[in-house]
Amino acid sequence: MSVLLETSVGDIVIDLHTKQCPRTSLNFLKLCKIKYYNFSPFHNVQKDFMVQAGDPTGTGTGGSSIFGVLHGPSQRYFPAEIHPKLKHRKPGTVSMAVAPDASAASGGISGSQFFITTGEDLDYLDGKYTVFGEVAEGFDTLQRINNAYCDERGRPFKDVRIRHTIVLDDPFPDPEGLVVPDESPLPSKEMLETIRIGEDEDIDDESVSPEELERQRRAKEAKAQALTLEMVGDLPFAEVKPPENVLFVCKLNPVTRDEDLELIFSRFGQINSCEVIRDKKTGESLCYAFIEFDKQPDCEEAYFKMDNVLIDDRRIHVDFSQSVSKLHKDWVAKRMRGQGGGDDVGENLQRRTRYRDGDGGGDDYDLLFDHDDGSSGKRPPSKDQKRRMKDEGREKEKGGRDRSEREREREREKDRNR
Template sequence: MSVLLETSLGDLVIDLETETCPKTCENFLKLCKVYYYNLNAFFNVQKDFLAQSGDPTATGVGGESIWSYIQSSSSNSSSSVPRFFTPEMNPKLKHTTKGTVSMAVAPAVDGGLSGCGSQFFITLVDNADYLDGIHAVFGHVVEGLETLDKLNDVFVGRDFRPLKDVRIRHVEILDDPFPDPPGLIRPPSSPIKPPDNSTRIAEDEDPLATLPEEEEERLRREKAAAASALTLEMVGDLPFANVRPPENVLFVCKLNAVTRDEDLELIFSRFGTIMSCHVIRDKKTGDSLQYAFIEFDRREDAEQAYFKMQNVLVDDRRIWVDFSQSVAKTNNAEAVGLVGRDDLVQTKRYRDDFDEKGRGGYDMVFDVPDRDRRRKRSRSRDGRDSGRDSRRRRSRSASPRRERDRRRDDHRR
């Protein structure tokens, strides 16, 4: 009478001592039949000692016998069935060879033996005679000793649980001589989710697996962009972290200070219709900050200009072209309505923001009329101040001359 355990490390074939331990073997076989052990973890693996499983909670305190399971699954049963059953201790069955399968016997409160439920363990070493008389042997591993070697070499934590889950993926009953107990109902399919809430490395996950260099770089850039967006949202520069910059606006830098808006618009207009083109200038001085934003009507035109104009010589300066990362135009009340939509950033018509005199648009664009008025006011203030200062200087310079004339007249008298 045998059972095949398909684990994440390999297969194990267990021969059961059905004649010597009939009740223990019946309990084990029927639990296998109702998929009780499927996706259970080996939660206690001690090197050169044993590997323990059969607890759905993976804590060492869970599990029950098949008769308790049937009673708990039936809502019409009024009789009380104990959780554990009495272990079958046979002095002929000992833990002498590697691969011995035993039911874990739970200790009672008074220090005696409480009974067996569903938990079992497999020895990973020969001559574990200190387990004799304490736990009930009911089978032996006859195939898959190399799987036990892999199980013996897994990395574990302080609680002896493997850092990477080792699970029983499936159980196949090869021979079952016992009739089903009353009330036993086999589930239609095996469970697809582990019964415990494990936070360890999944049994089908490879922590050392490496992605292609291009894929790793892409993932790294995505994580860095998400972190930067969250930071900008926290400091208030973005309305929300999911906002995306427009795809039809180019950022051009390393410009010559003499390059004008009209020059850039003329150069870039050969790629498509330009909605706006602005060289950013200082508010106070009106000097070019040597970078600009160019908005195309179509994203395809912006992409073509990006590839064609990189490092092109403009006014004796090689410019640098990139897609704009600014979302200042979307950082307003209207952007709130775009949350959750695919077209999160819609095409903006910056030219509509300018009046017939060229004012408005970007906040950093210099306002020419205001600049003229400020210069006139500054010139008038400077003129009045310089007049008063010159009169003071003339008055101060005249005082010593009058003093000298007065002294000369006194001396003559």
């Protein structure tokens, strides 16, 4: 005794009170079975009160009972079944719309239109409308319909329609002459004329530029891709963001080393890691690097002051890193060790070699800073260079002493000859 309504905003499952309201339940079940409600809109939405559907014309005056469909307009309506114990107490109560009719024993008649309450304690509806079911699943869908933007008559500006109906359980035999279609029928011309803004149509604000629309499209696409990566295990969570204390440096000279960048950028604060990315096979620099600062303010200062600075005869470009690959590697490593990923994926990142912890060494390169005030711009000599300079000084000093001795010997030789 249940029906599934597939709407343009989600699904709703309705359980029917077949014992208390057998004729109304039969009418609703058989209309769903012949796909009578397919493509019919929710034509009256009163926020936090009720949402109404069941009229294929969308006007609020159309629709027919299953008896009228089978036997003609004379049986378009049937007497309302109003049960005194069925109340409009909670959201999700399903009732048949009732039109006044003095000839009916209950004082009203019903056709195909029905409504679902979205408010509580609507006791003033009791005794006036036929409560014949309640929502079992899909309250989130019901809430989306309730929140639809509507005109002054309650019709949503963007169509909310019943796409399909599926009878889950039907205790009643089919009336004579009932023909169940093999597939969902196409909407009639009259039904197509009820379209306002199509359910699949995007509402484009003319004030929004094409660039902004493209940005929104890309953002949605990126979010979808992130969710996919989370599902397959390539991201710890879809909302993962790149660290805010890491700089991306590109347009580097191929000869620039990790130590060079470490030394240059360390003037802004403590650096946790500095790595020039290299080709895995050849070991050659790919001319870009990532620099991780200990503190975010130091990273921001370096970003503002180091862009377009000349390093090794190349003007570099500096930006905040948008990569989460390092977080991903750390998370995967934890997961492989059985520790699991989590919110601490950005912590305990691998500590790479640091220039100040080593001897430095290597060839010397002159570095020019556009933003230095009065500094020489040259890298201080390494320990090896200092040692070589000291040895050269000793050689020069020794050579100078040897020349002086030879000159004095020649002077003494001249004096003896005289």
